[in-house]
Amino acid sequence: MNQDQVKNVTLTLNSLFTKAAMDKYQMDPGMERWHARQLDGTFCLLEAKTASYRSAEGARPSAVFPDETWHWNESNHMVKVYNTLSANAAKVGGRILMATNAYVVGEDSVAERVHTAWQRQQDGKQRKTAMYYEARSCHPDFDLEDEASLREAIKTTYGDCHWVDIDAIVDQCYSGVITRDEVLRKYLNLVTASDDALVDPIAWEECSTDLELKRGDRIVLGLDGGESDDSTCLVALRVHDSLFHPIALWEKPDGPEAENWSVDKEEVSDTVDWVFANYRVEAFFSDTAFWETYVHQWSEKFQSRLTVKATGRSHVAYDMKGNQKEITEMNTALVGAIENGMVKHTGHYGLGRHVKNAKKRHNKFGTSFGKASRESQYKVDAYAAALLAFIARNRLVGSGKQTKPKTAGRLTVKGGF
Template sequence: MQTPPALTEDEIDALEPTFLGPTWQREPDGSWLLPRWTLGWQIAGWCAEYLRADDGGPWRFTSEQLRWLLHWFAVDEAGRFTSRKGVLQRLKGWGKDPLLAVVSLVEFVGPSRFSHWENGQPVGAPHPQAWVQIAAVSRDQTRNTMTLMPSLMSDRLIETYDIKAGAELIRANGGRQRLEAVTSSFRALEGGRITFTCLNETHHWVTGNSGDRMYETIDGNATKRDSRYLAITNAYLPGEDSVAERMREAYEKILEGRAADIGIFYDSIEAHPATPLTPEAIRIVLPKIRGDAVWLRVETILQSILDTTIAPSRSRRMWLNQIVASEDALYGPAQWDVLRNDTATLAAGDEIVLGFDGGLRDDATCLVALRVSDMYSCILGLWERPDGPQGQGWEVPRGQVDSAVHDAFRVFNVQGFYADVALWESYISEWSEAYGEGLAVKAPGRDAIGWDMRSSLKTSTFAHERLMRSIFDRKVVHDGDRALRRHVLNAVRRTNNYGISFGKESKDSPRKVDAYAALMLAHEALVDLRARGKKVRKRTGRGFFL
């Protein structure tokens, strides 16, 4: 593989970060996007009055923190919070723990609940029986936050609310309100009347330390009490199935429209995936990623990044807030996201090739198009089993799939179509009979379309390596479709005697790769078209276009 050329300073400066959430969004006039109704302004004033900063003066939020606070405590016209749960993902050292501690104290005795309207604005009041938990999978993690409490609490706060502070439990107003640190004994948490929970460092919450069970318990408690919870995390390691990864995937499902919007407030700033780990690039990019955390010294972080004893992937997660793929993943965001072209789109009559990979119940079914002229790839149809109760007994709607194939031939100039025959033999035979004569390139199977991925490991491996080469050489283009991205990044390396193939992380994994398989078949059709294809007149299956 050829090494991409070094980027100039102007090219590096043009690598804009990815902003998730509203903290850095602006109105059309350039002003910051702020919620119409929020308890945040009152809370910011309360913090200045009752909490202390490091220098002993009143607590002050940075501009970035204040905007985040306003959105997190935003309410609707009925006074209900607009978000049920939240994730704050930032680079290491940004100040997540101090902000988490401040929010915990607000939920403990501050004006954290809607009380009434005054002059068209919401007014907050303390929860009379607040029970706040700071949760983590180890005592060291909770200690990071709890040890900040004494320095944050002013004498006025202690006197006004009758604070009795301990190392792991803080009480107020005669014990009616409490703030405590808890670790991964999920059974002890079951059924608690918790009013607010902070989840600390959820990138470490995995099955091995019962972090997943702890998260499920916290969510159940929050649902029962109609309360909220907030997670803070660094960029997680994909493939560990951490709580941070689950929450991110749930958020992306909402963005894709594959899941209902349940009120997740996700806020993150992530470096552009093409950012190189060079001194020149870090000095330009890091000030954008750190936001208002000016206490993070660029040169100190640069020394860590350049330390050859630290894995580059870890440096990207810690200091660029990038979600970097696991070692056995075929691609990470850095390889796929740089191929994005937001202006690319298919137009009627475009010459394309098609790839198809079908399932029946558990696996997804996907039809992918690849434009002949520029390798622009897009999904024409993707059918996946829904999450939850809707997925019980679900089967791929074969009639919809069949219609999508016929629509593709009706709208576009299809030059080739390779479809994996497994589970779809009869449909593929019908498609081949209807359209095979009009294709410029035909599959190597017994009909014009069928391409059996099971028949030859050598053939499918070579086809996959050709797709890998096109992706790494940046010849493939896409429009950022989240579903296609998810399937591509789910694909893991499978090495055999012939080279590198691909698969799911495990046989029963819910992380689908079928869209990637369809992309490989479309790419192979294009490779064959360029090598041995011939021009034919376009037809629909019922007759030639006039």
């Protein structure tokens, strides 16, 4: 943000305060900052900050208002600005109110980081803070090509903003000047994906359902495990309707808690036992990296209950690196199933976050998946577990060996979800 942009922000204040308010609080408007006094005589300063995080260090703000933080990233140094401003506010008990259009998944903007932190808190994977999040957007199943549907979506998004000119926005949407992604983000507040994203976030949201797993449901399992950095996730996929549901997701926490953190493998194993005790598990495919001992134990323990085998040598062990051809082919099939609404999911934040983090990775067999980079904090392990479950179900259906369905009462999912 340069000085000209700062002036644009401060000039808008003239329309926000009445003359009576300006007189009451002795406001002195300026181009870059405003001065005022509270009724008790306390001096106040309202100023817009530029993208110089060093000059902002040590300030004592009672309130900070970051705007359009989907533009704030590492390349323009605005991540450092946000970190500095939020630290300043924390020292004096100041508050932060952020406003932004929907972000682009994978750009690692401040908006994406904050939303990710909020999701992790909702999943119980991050310590709860006083963070409040509110977003108003339309349902993603509207038809952009149908003007009546688009108008209704815009009205839903803007709610009681009576000053908005719906006709002008519709004209802009159909002008041919702005892209589909801009229409979705700017006017409908829907998160969109970068060009190399594996799954369209909107297509994923359209697969959300209120359906739940029930005790005794016929399922297949997929597990992708890490140790200290990558996440570990156990995903169930119901056989008869392709409903994805994460049983549990173990993720490295942020902040001081991350030091020396590693996944509790015994807890993971206990969770696997719990699933077999409560569901009719007909296939269980687990990646072997870092988990060879446990995978071998699971294969021995549950082989009599599993209808199909992961490999010729094991009921459970599935080497994802050694099965690139099938991984690639089934990855393409899963993406197609998501885009065509042929699978469902329970709306779990963690699984959705990992699905949206997944990037296209091309190889000699076609399009596979991976993280944005080797060191990326945006994990994809839950997507990998879902893909393993998808492969397991495909094998099961292809074998023609499914057992007859059996259902019972509702089941509360383990792990705080």
